[in-house]
Amino acid sequence: MTVTLFANLQDMLKSINSLDVYGYAKKAYPTKTDKDLNAMFDKTGKSRDMANQVLFKMVDQTKSDFDMKVGTIATLDIMKQLDDSYEKVESEIFKPWHQQMVDQGKKGNWGLLRAILPAGSEAYASHITFSMYKDEAQLAAFMEDSGGTMDLTTQLAVKEGLKTREDKEVKFARLIMTVK
Structure with missing residues (x-):
């Protein structure tokens, strides 16, 4: 990629x-x-095969001073929007939880991207959320902890929020080179 x-x-x-x-x-x-x-x-x-090219726009992200260095690990949650409230749900329900994880040092950064092209009902996905981790150890610690705990109100909001999207797949990537 x-x-x-x-x-x-x-x-x-x-x-x-x-x-x-x-x-x-x-x-x-x-x-x-x-x-x-x-x-x-x-x-x-x-x-490589460049059969698939997708253009994205940043919609929202956590605040952090995370510096992407070679070795950075990213998880990419690829989703298709099912409801017009999807982006609002990500920003108002999921983002604060991710911000808490960033603030606690459990992840480096989180963001929400909207696909610009391709678009339409036949497009594979409409959005990607990404989470950045400084290395495998940080990702493993996050996964083993399941990201921490949520209060009951947040758990109920998350349950409803998940109905606004179809989870297509999760991909894993490692930064191997940067060119600036």
Whole structure:
């Protein structure tokens, strides 16, 4: 999985049209020759299938000073919205619980992303929530603790909130490289 972050939607859409990947590679690897870069592109092209590209917009996230370093672990909960209240439920019910976990050092960050494209009733998913962990130990501790405890009111709100989405799948990722 490759993730590219943009400051705004216009920049993201503009980059899709330009796809100046070669220019970006020159900036990232200024000492490599054109021959070396072409060899890298050839190897990259053969190593992956870009059959699926999804554009997302950040909807909400916890407040933290989490620094994504190589080795960061992410869990991605891929979901399809079933009710118009879904994003409100994530922000008002689930986000405070995740913020508590961030504040307690049980996770690094949490966020909610909305799919911009593809869209429509046939799209596989409409949203992703992500949780960031500094390493496997932090993720394992979080999972073994089941994220901590919730009061009865929150448990009931969560039970109702889960009805606003269909859980499609959970993916696991590790940050192996950054290019800035």
